[in-house]
Amino acid sequence: MRSIHYYQPDSIKEACDLLGTLGDTAGVLAGGTDVVVRLNKDKSPYQTLVNIKQLTELSYIRVQEDGIAIGALTKLKQIAEDKQIQTAFPAFSDAVHSIGTNQIRNLGTLGGNLCNASPCADSVCPLIVLGARFTLTDGSETREVAAEDFFTGPGKTVKRQNELLTQVFLPFAPEGTRQAFRKLGPRRAADIAIINMAAAIVADADGQIQDARIAFGSVAPTAIRARSTEQFLIGKRCGEIDLEAAGRSAAAEVRPITDVRASLEYRRKMADILSQELLESLTQTR
Numbered sequence: 001m002r003s004i005h006y007y008q009p010d011s012i013k014e015a016c017d018l019l020g021t022l023g024d025t026a027g028v029l030a031g032g033t034d035v036v037v038r039l040n041k042d043k044s045p046y047q048t049l050v051n052i053k054q055l056t057e058l059s060y061i062r063v064q065e066d067g068i069a070i071g072a073l074t075k076l077k078q079i080a081e082d083k084q085i086q087t088a089f090p091a092f093s094d095a096v097h098s099i100g101t102n103q104i105r106n107l108g109t110l111g112g113n114l115c116n117a118s119p120c121a122d123s124v125c126p127l128i129v130l131g132a133r134f135t136l137t138d139g140s141e142t143r144e145v146a147a148e149d150f151f152t153g154p155g156k157t158v159k160r161q162n163e164l165l166t167q168v169f170l171p172f173a174p175e176g177t178r179q180a181f182r183k184l185g186p187r188r189a190a191d192i193a194i195i196n197m198a199a200a201i202v203a204d205a206d207g208q209i210q211d212a213r214i215a216f217g218s219v220a221p222t223a224i225r226a227r228s229t230e231q232f233l234i235g236k237r238c239g240e241i242d243l244e245a246a247g248r249s250a251a252a253e254v255r256p257i258t259d260v261r262a263s264l265e266y267r268r269k270m271a272d273i274l275s276q277e278l279l280e281s282l283t284q285t286r
C-alpha cells in the first residue's frame with residue numbers, strides 16, 4: 001500500500017474547498033469500505049483522502065411531512081434497522097439490509113454506496129423507482145438531482161470534484177403503492193449482486209395498475225429503468241398479468257455484459273426470472 005496525503009476538515013465548506021483545490025486525485029473518505037479496499041489493492045485513483053467522518057451533521061434520519069431525509073454519512077446499519085424506513089420504503093430497506101455483512105453495514109455509509117457509483121450497488125434501484133432526490137453542495141451553493149439522473153457510468157456521477165453528496169430524500173409513495181427489491185448474488189450472503197432489481201407499482205382500489213417503475217442494476221453501465229415493461233404493466237389488473245410476457249420484456253431491455261461473476265446470457269435469463277418472481281409477489285392480489 002502506497003502512502004497518501006490525508007486531511008480532516010472541520011466543516012462541509014472546508015471539505016469542499018479542499019476537494020476543489022486538490023483536484024481529482026483527491027477523494028472523500030466516508031466509511032472507507034470501498035476507498036480503503038482499493039487503496040490496499042493499489043487500485044485507488046486518489047493520492048489524497050479528505051476524511052468526512054467527523055462531519056456528524058451529515059448523519060441523520062429525519063421524518064418530514066412529505067418524506068424521509070437521510071444524511072449522506074448515515075451508516076447503512078442504522079438505515080437497515082430504522083422502523084420508519086422499513087414501513088414506508090420496504091424495497092429500499094431490504095436493499096440496504098442486503099449490502100455486505102454487519103461489519104460492512106456498520107462502517108459503510110449511504111453516500112459512499114451512491115458516490116462509488118458501482119453499477120451493482122444495491123441501494124440504487126429502489127431509490128430510482130421511489131423517486132429519490134439527492135442534494136449536492138460545494139459548501140456555498142446546493143443543488144438537487146433526481147436519483148435517476150445522478151449516475152453517468154461505472155464510477156461516474158454528475159457530482160463535481162468540489163461537491164459532497166449531503167442528503168438523500170425519499171418522498172412518501174402514493175397510496176396503493178406496492179414495492180419490492182430482489183438481488184441475486186453468487187452466494188447467499190455478503191455478496192456483490194450479479195443482478196438486482198426494484199419495482200414500485202401503484203394500483204387503484206380495483207387492482208388496476210396506474211403507474212409502474214422498474215429498475216435493474218448490474219446489467220448495464222449504470223442502473224437502468226425497464227420502461228417498455230413498465231408500459232406493458234400500466235392499465236393491467238393485478239392478478240391478470242401475463243408474468244411470462246413481462247419477464248421476456250424485461251430480459252429484452254437489459255444490456256448485460258459477461259464478467260468474472262456471470263455471463264451475459266445468465267444475467268439476461270435471471271432478469272426474466274427475477275422479474276416474474278418480483279412482479280408476481282406485487283400483483284398476485286388485487
Ligand SMILES: Cc1cc2nc3c(=O)[nH]c(=O)nc-3n(C[C@H](O)[C@H](O)[C@H](O)COP(=O)(O)OP(=O)(O)OC[C@H]3O[C@@H](n4cnc5c(N)ncnc54)[C@H](O)[C@@H]3O)c2cc1C
Pocket residue numbers: 027028029030031032033034035036037072073076098099100101104107108109110111112113114115116120121122123163164165166190191192193
Ligand atoms: C466485503 C464487502 C462486501 C460488500 N458488499 C456490498 C454489497 O453487497 N452491496 C453493495 O452495494 N456494496 C457492497 N460493498 C461496497 C461498499 O461497502 C458500499 O459501497 C459502501 O456503502 C460504501 O460506503 P463507504 O462509506 O464505505 O464509502 P467510501 O469507501 O468511504 O467511499 C466510496 C466512494 O464514495 C465517495 N464518497 C463517499 N461519501 C461521499 C459523499 N458524502 N460525498 C461525495 N463523495 C463521497 C468516496 O470518495 C469514494 O469514491 C461491499 C464492500 C465490501 C468490502
